[in-house]
Amino acid sequence: xxxxxxxxxxxxxxxxxxxxxxxxxxxxxxxxxxxxxxxxxxxxxxxxxxxxxxxxxxxxxxxxxxxxxxxxxxxxxxxxxxxxxxxxxxxxxxxxxxxxxxxxxxxxxxxxxxxxxxxxxxxxxxxxxxxxxxxxxxxxxxxxxxxxxxxxxxxxxxxxxxxxxxxxxxxxxxxxxxxxxxxxxxxxxxxxxxxxxxxxxxxxxxxxxxxxxxxxxxxxxxxxxxxxxxxxxxxxxxxxxxxxxxxxxxxxxxxxxxxxxxxxxxxxxxxxxxxxxxxxxxxxxxxxxxxxxxxxxxxxxxxxxxxxxxxxxxxxxxxxxxxxxxxxxxxxxxxxxxxxxxxxxxxxxxxxxxxxxxxxxxxxxxxxxxxxxxxxxxxxxxxxxxxxxxxxxxxxxxxxxxxxxxxxxxxxx
Numbered sequence: 001x002x003x004x005x006x007x008x009x010x011x012x013x014x015x016x017x018x019x020x021x022x023x024x025x026x027x028x029x030x031x032x033x034x035x036x037x038x039x040x041x042x043x044x045x046x047x048x049x050x051x052x053x054x055x056x057x058x059x060x061x062x063x064x065x066x067x068x069x070x071x072x073x074x075x076x077x078x079x080x081x082x083x084x085x086x087x088x089x090x091x092x093x094x095x096x097x098x099x100x101x102x103x104x105x106x107x108x109x110x111x112x113x114x115x116x117x118x119x120x121x122x123x124x125x126x127x128x129x130x131x132x133x134x135x136x137x138x139x140x141x142x143x144x145x146x147x148x149x150x151x152x153x154x155x156x157x158x159x160x161x162x163x164x165x166x167x168x169x170x171x172x173x174x175x176x177x178x179x180x181x182x183x184x185x186x187x188x189x190x191x192x193x194x195x196x197x198x199x200x201x202x203x204x205x206x207x208x209x210x211x212x213x214x215x216x217x218x219x220x221x222x223x224x225x226x227x228x229x230x231x232x233x234x235x236x237x238x239x240x241x242x243x244x245x246x247x248x249x250x251x252x253x254x255x256x257x258x259x260x261x262x263x264x265x266x267x268x269x270x271x272x273x274x275x276x277x278x279x280x281x282x283x284x285x286x287x288x289x290x291x292x293x294x295x296x297x298x299x300x301x302x303x304x305x306x307x308x309x310x311x312x313x314x315x316x317x318x319x320x321x322x323x324x325x326x327x328x329x330x331x332x333x334x335x336x337x338x339x340x341x342x343x344x345x346x347x348x349x350x351x352x353x354x355x356x357x358x359x360x361x362x363x364x365x366x367x368x369x370x371x372x373x374x375x376x377x378x379x380x381x382x383x384x385x386x387x388x389x390x391x392x393x394x395x396x397x398x399x400x401x402x403x404x405x406x407x408x409x410x411x412x413x
Contacts, residue, residue: 094131100162104192108160111193112295125190125202127154127210128163134186136206142215145184150219152250153183153406154207156190158227158258159296163187166226168394173224176399181406183222186210192228193294197307200235207236207247222253222406226393227358228300230259235305237329253406254329256336257392258355261374262362263302263321271301275318291316303362325371335380335405337398338363339387357389380405 095103107114107123114122126133134144141148155166155174166172166187174185188206190199211218225233233254240248274290298315302323309323328334338360342350354360361367364381365374382401384392392398 097131097164100131100164104162104165105160108192108294108296110292110294111191112195113193113292115191115194123162123189123191125188125199125206127186127206128189129186131164133189136209136213138213138215141213145215147184148215149182149184150214150216151181151183152210152214152218152221153177153185154188154221154223155185156188156203156223156225156229156233157192158225158229159192159300161192161226163189166393168390171394171396171399173393173399173402177403177406180403183406188229188232190232191296193296195295195307195310196228196231196299196304197235197239197309199232199296200305201239203232203236204240204243204245204247207240208243208245211247211250218250220252221247221250222255223251224255224257224402225259226257227259227389228296230256231261231299231303231305234261234326234328237332238306238326241329248329248332251329251332254332254334255402255405256334256363257398258339258358258363258389259336260300260358260362261303261336261365262367262372264300264358264362266357267297267301271298271316272318274316321372323372325369328365328374328376333380333405333408334374334376335382336364336374336376337382337384337392337401339384339389339392341386341388343386345383355387355389355392 103121103123106121111122113119127136128134129145132144134141153174155163157163157165166174174183174187177183178185188203190203192199207221211221223233225231233256237248237251237254270290274287277287295310295315299310302309302321304310304323305326306324313319313322338358339355340350340360341353341356342348344350350360354363360383364383365376367373384395384398387395387398
């Protein structure tokens with residue numbers, strides 16, 4: 001590569017990741033951010049004016065100024081939709097891994113808003129293979145997966161992640177299990193900012209379509225869920241059974257890797273802190289920023305699985321765990337792997353950090369309420385020591401345990 005080519009690549013590096021629809025999506029996000037900032041500034045202004053300043057003249061001036069700003073915001077929104085919606089960059093190229101990672105993080109934090117606003121950056125739910133979305137019609141599946149087997153393995157990623165990120169440190173559990181045990185690995189791509197139950201219900205429908213159109217007879221299905229992905233898989237099992245789908249009868253193995261079955265402390269503690277700060281009148285507007293976080297994130301406070309856990313409630317309210325108990329699916333071999341940064345049970349890192357994200361007990365399904373406890377048999381629980389949350393995707397000892405479990409004879413249905 002000569003100097004001119006290097007300079008060209010350096011100067012326009014970000015452009016090679018950009019798709020035409022991204023321009024429209026970015027413009028919509030910019031406008032949303034401006035609107036949120038305007039609300040924040042106005043509320044802060046009102047709070048300060050009410051506390052320290054004469055309300056009359058300053059309040060009148062503020063109302064007029066903010067009205068003009070909102071009018072300009074609305075006009076800008078119409079121009080963004082008119083000018084950028086049809087934007088298409090020349091040539092068709094696949095999405096780069098870097099773009100996929102950025103979109104995954106963006107959807108994790110704000111994905112519910114992106115979906116509700118029909119933003120083109122919202123990730124639709126799809127099954128993918130080698131980073132390519134699959135057409136779930138029978139002829140298309142036979143064409144795109146010529147070596148399809150009757151053993152399906154579906155991998156469901158976690159919050160702010162994408163299907164390409166199952167590959168870590170040159171290892172991919174799906175590819176390895178396909179090679180060693182004869183599975184056909186399929187990877188779910190989805191918007192992790194939506195409610196877990198919304199994603200669970202849609203996944204159930206996707207699996208029903210997949211099984212109905214798979215080009216060979218489906219012998220068995222195995223699902224591996226990492227972190228939030230395990231909750232989405234459990235939700236899908238619930239809704240698949242409720243809808244009397246056919247695919248749950250083919251499900252033989254369900255494996256959880258670092259899944260927060262009873263919630264994540266980061267979300268619980270963070271929500272409590274935001275509420276404490278918001279009680280101060282002058283600081284209350286700042287809580288608007290924290291309330292921008294997605295429904296998927298707030299579902300992780302206790303591990304919501306079904307619509308009833310959140311519907312009709314203020315998801316930012318500081319409240320006790322009110323989830324409906326959802327047991328593990330019957331007739332399915334369910335396994336859980338919990339990681340801990342400690343070197344042995346009970347050491348300081350094990351007690352306070354877990355795997356750095358998820359505590360040991362919640363990953364093992366333990367709960368002080370017997371109705372909420374997930375009863376994994378002892379032989380189907382395993383603790384990985386000296387391991388971080390993301391290391392569950394790549395450590396050899398984790399893969400060895402997955403291989404051992406999935407190689408076992410499936411139960412009679």
